[in-house]
């Protein structure tokens with residue numbers, strides 16, 4: 001199925017937009033008039049550029065305020081249109097979009113509209129051009145797709161059809177039965193299909209459309225349902241994205257185009273119109289990898305938390321630190337970077353690593369070269385939109401590997417090597433086979449990685465959510481907006497159904513602020529107060545929380561005697577939801593990374609988001 005994108009959806013000059021669309025794999029473009037007007041290229045040069053890039057020019061748009069006007073006004077409109085038809089011939093575009101009129105000159109007269117659109121189509125036909133008539137949701141008299149179709153049907157001209165735009169249809173709060181009329185339109189009379197999603201906002205529809213459209217799957221519309229209706233009507237033309245969005249206008253065109261194309265591939269899959277390799281939902285976090293120019297501050301922090309250095313990579317400066325089931329790789333291979341320690345990679349337990357990588361690749365995730373020595377276990381890895389490397393791995397348990405590794409760990413700790421619940425497929429290479437165990441004494445513990453909190457670049461937030469949901473098969477929770485002292489923090493979690501993998505995505509307030517852009521690793525323990533105290537007693541610094549916060553907690557909840565004093569002493573924050581309670585505290589920041597200790601009780605599902613503003617304020621205060 002042919003995919004296309006309107007140039008208005010991407011940032012930059014027309015040349016940059018075309019290059020980005022082609023690179024992301026689109027087959028065609030809708031050329032927006034303003035992009036052409038601002039381009040130094042002649043229409044012939046644009047046509048040649050598109051051809052070189054393998055892009056068809058699927059639509060030229062828009063013609064506005066054409067129909068249902070007094071005849072002398074229409075004569076002027078026709079003159080203007082013929083001028084554009086000649087231009088379109090030079091451009092190699094054979095379909096023109098005509099938006100329903102918003103002009104005060106337009107009258108509410110369908111037969112006049114039909115007659116004039118038919119005359120327009122006659123004229124277009126002389127140029128070999130078809131006219132696609134689109135009902136804008138704010139059109140003066142014509143603002144629904146079925147109304148536009150009634151006019152087109154009455155005109156009965158072979159060069160006149162409708163353009164369906166999902167935004168205009170779904171923004172009007174259409175009920176499922178409102179879409180059934182689509183099936184009444186003969187497929188060949190649907191000349192074009194424009195697709196855009198949007199968050200469900202209560203606002204003026206024109207402003208909503210011009211500023212807040214987003215790619216399918218990133219908003220609240222049922223685009224798959226709409227697409228099924230359009231395909232059932234027999235439409236076989238391009239699936240074209242037309243997204244007016246203030247963020248995408250400013251963001252890098254290359255990454256926006258990839259995000260856009262991925263969204264279309266997913267929409268086709270959701271509508272049952274295109275198969276992708278199935279999602280392989282990860283079943284746990286195998287490790288988080290920190291890249292650091294200076295290991296000491298990181299290893300000091302890990303030691304105070306309770307981690308021990310459990311193994312060393314055979315060929316690279318990478319150590320495996322372990323605390324219970326939580327594993328952190330500390331990689332000192334990096335040449336020192338200005339931003340110091342950062343969370344560079346995440347290992348995800350996968351029941352089918354190669355299958356997970358196949359889906360990721362089909363969804364345009366960059367596949368990373370396997371950073372392996374000759375004897376290293378092959379690892380499938382892709383890059384997330386924020387650059388975090390995602391490794392799909394199968395961590396074999398001691399029962400499956402029976403290597404010296406597991407035996408040594410089990411002996412040293414006195415813990416049962418069969419304590420782990422999952423036994424990976426022994427056929428799959430275990431990434432830990434690349435590590436040689438160290439005889440450090442590990443304290444047995446139920447600690448595991450509860451979640452990873454990844455701050456996204458400001459223009460990648462929606463892309464990141466869609467990526468983690470669709471590529472990894474995780475489920476997205478509601479997005480929450482929180483006022484923090486320096487701006488607005490948006491946060492949205494994606495998780496596996498059983499909570500074995502949780503990733504909290506957020507977009508910070510102040511671009512360029514390192515505190516806001518820090519990533520963190522949350523460690524789940526069954527006794528956060530004991531863990532916090534041990535950390536502090538081992539010389540670790542916990543983030544201090546203002547007394548006012550505890551005053552408020554005392555007002556809102558009843559705690560057992562002395563409990564609040566302990567929270568205050570250790571800087572423990574509290575939240576609860578319909579399921580249970582959440583207690584959490586934070587370590588100091590090292591480079592761009594910090595840790596959180598968390599305790600979930602009673603099936604609490606959240607991430608303590610309500611406490612994020614207090615945490616951010618405390619981190620900011622700590623920097624002064």
Ligand SMILES: O=C(O)c1ccc(O)c(O)c1
Pocket residue numbers: 061062097099134136165194209210242
């Ligand atoms: O906002 C507009 O004017 C506009 C123009 C062309 C379209 O296809 C559309 O959906 C909206």
Ligand SMILES: [Mg+2]
Pocket residue numbers: 134165194242
């Ligand atoms: Mg449109």
